[in-house]
Amino acid sequence: MVDIGLQQIGLELGSGAVIGGLIGFTAKKVAKIVAFLIGLELALFKFLESQSILTVDWNRLSAGLVNASTAASDAATANQPPSVVMSFLSIIPVSAGFTGGFFLGFRKG
Template identity: 80%
Template sequence: MVDIGLQQIGLELGSGAVIGGLIGFAAKKVAKIIAILVGVELALFKFLESQGILVVDWERLSAGLVNASSAATDVATGSQPPGIVVSLLSVIPVSAGFTGGFLVGFKKG
């Protein structure tokens, strides 16, 4: 039998929320930096191409992005959830807290 205490669930939920909030805040900051770098790089490529210095195969570049996103979808849909109910129940408080904290941190970041 599983011994579930409200104090333990609260502690796991709270710690998951704090960790999720910090990671969400940091993830948004990192995502903004990456978006700026990618935008500058693409603008530089377009400028150099317009000057005749560089030739960019835009079709090949975009096909790589499409293939990467479809591969990520295949991996996500192919995974099987664990069959043991006890292990699922032990993960829910931390996961719920982490998800809530991550969303709040990402929104505030």
């Protein structure tokens, strides 16, 4: 039997929310920087291609991204934990707080 008190649940929920908020805020900032750099790189590729300095195979470039995301999702579903129910029950307070904090931090970021 699992013995968890309300104080421990509140502590886990609060700490998960704070950590999630910080990570969500940071993730949005990092995503903006990465999107800017990728856009800048693609614009540079287009410019160099228009000047006949560089040749870019756009179909091959985009197919690599689609294949990478498919491989990542296949790898994620291959590993199943032994006791799914117990693992799920033990992470509910932290993950609930983390999720709420992440969305709040991502929205404010």
